[in-house]
Amino acid sequence: MNRPASRTAATRPARLRHLPLCALLGISLNASADGSIGIDPYAPGQGFDRPGEAAWGGWNRCDGGTLFAEWDIFDDASHGAADDRTAAPGGAAEQVAACGVTSAWLGWSTDAANPAFAYNNGNYLYNLSNGGQGGTTSLRINAAGPLRPGLTRVVLQFETRSYPIMPDSLRLNGLKPTLVANTLERDTTINGRPARLFHQLAIWNLGAAPPTLLFDFATEAHTVLQMVALDAGPLNSGSTDDPGQAPVPASWLINLPGEALPPALIQSLHAQRPGWFPAEWRPSQLTYRQSVNKAGTRLGRRLKGSIKALFHDPAEGPATNRVFLDIYRKDPIADIRIAECELKTTQKRRWTRVNIDNRLVRLGTARYALDLELTEIPATSASRFKRRIGQCDIDLDAEGIQAGVPALREGDYTRLRRAEP
Structure with missing residues (x-):
């Protein structure tokens, strides 16, 4: 099998040995992407975007409180040891490969029989061994920087040849992406050879800015990784409330869906025991209220509601009685999950035998x-619960339960789910 065509030596940049000072200090300089394979991924309609011009953005690269890193060159000697399969940000024709970061690197590895290689002085990563047998390559990006606190959007953009990044493999600090999409897929010619080109976009909407971004993803056999761009910044469409200001007094209703059961099961249960199981599992509504005293020194929030749902006998199998309400905030690109609430079982009616x-x-x-x-x-920063039936985790990026009442807005909505066994 022929190796993929390489980028020309004439367009090859000097290797990046260390993050530039401007990257660490967040100094803004214009940057242009490498188009040596014949395609500028940032050109109109080619699938890549900078956050200042993207529908998912709202900030400029190198703004304070944002993070940017790009790998268009995978130079093993630019980070750590010369042969440890890690690379600092680097890009052909880029004046700045990273900014707003205190550290950033991309690493790659496979099993011993099917290693991935950085070919042509790092112009691309290709997971094909010298014996001709390709293997899945595991990749990781580690980046850290002083992101602005509050709701945060994190974005990865990929350029690959032959195959796209495996979507199910994508994780950020263990979390699946909010959105994964192909932004370009087309046949092209690179250095006179036919090639299939893929551009992909992965977005995470986070309730808080994490101190470190740890990405994991993978490519299948014979995939060429050509370019990766990482951007992170404030999610302006859903910025958090200023804790020094009282919220506007408000009261409104938010949906509380009924349990989603197959229609045939609903009909069967009701037919067998109509006094136990309804003919329709109706949705309900949560009441949300927030208030502030006249002096503005005390804020109050209350979230209240309930629904009827199945209650399983644990002895009958793996079904669980833990029911969660995920609260989402609407966003033009991908809605944000801002809280996870676990409802408490009350008024239990157990058990009856049904077929x-x-x-x-x-x-x-x-x-x-x-x-x-x-x-x-x-x-x-003091808080006190006056009522506590159930619980809500209002910081989904922190370990454990950060208990509280989410600061809701009109337009927020919920989805009901039963915990997996």
């Missing part, structure tokens, strides 16, 4: 409730 798929099982119902009321004192 499901020709098997008698014990099944019941329960009222799943959420009633949280919290008082906050912004000047001291």
Whole structure:
């Protein structure tokens, strides 16, 4: 098998040994992408965007509180040891390969029989061994920098040949992307040889700015990784409330979906035991209220509501009675999950025997409730629960449960899910 065509030596830049001082200090300089394979990925309609011009953006590269790093050159000697398969940001014809970062590197590895190689002085990564047998390549990006606190959007853009990045492999700090999309797929010719080109976009909408961004992703056999661009910045369409200011007093309703059950199961349960199981599992509404005292020194939030849903007998199998309400904030690119609330089972009615798929099982119902009321004192960051039925995690990027009442806005909506066994 022929190796992929390389970029020409005439367009090859000097290797980047260290992050430039302007990158560490966040100094803004214009940058242009490498078009030596015949395509400028940032040209109109070619699939790549800078955040200042992208629908997903709203900031400029090298603005304070943002992060940018780009790999168009994968130079093994530019980071760590000369042969440890890691590379600092570097790009052909780029004046700045990174800014706003205190550290950044991209690494690659496969098993011993199928290693990935940085070919042609790092112009691309190709996971094909010398024996001609390709293998899956695991890649990681590690980047850190002082991102602005609050809702954050993190974006990766990829240029590959032969195959795209494996979408199911993408993770940021263990989280799946909010959105993955192909922005360009076409046949082209590179150095006189036919090639299939892919541009991809992956977006994470985060409830808080993480101190370190750890990305994991993979390519299948014979994939050529040509370019990766990383951008992170504030999500202006959903910026967090200023904790020093009281929220506007408000009260409104937010949806609380009913449990999604197959229609045939609903009909069967109701036909067998109409007093136990309804003919329709109706949705309900959560009431959200927020208030502030006249002095502006105490803020109050309350979130209250309940629905009826199935209550399983744990002895009957792996089904779980943990029911969660995910709260989303609308966004033009990909809606943000801003909180995860677990409802508490109340008014349990257990159990009755019903026939499901020709098997008698014990099944019941329960009222799943959420009633949280919290008082906050912004000047001291103190808070106190006055009511606590169920719980909400309001910082999904932090380990554990960061309990509280989410600061909702009109237009926020919810999705109900039952925890996996």
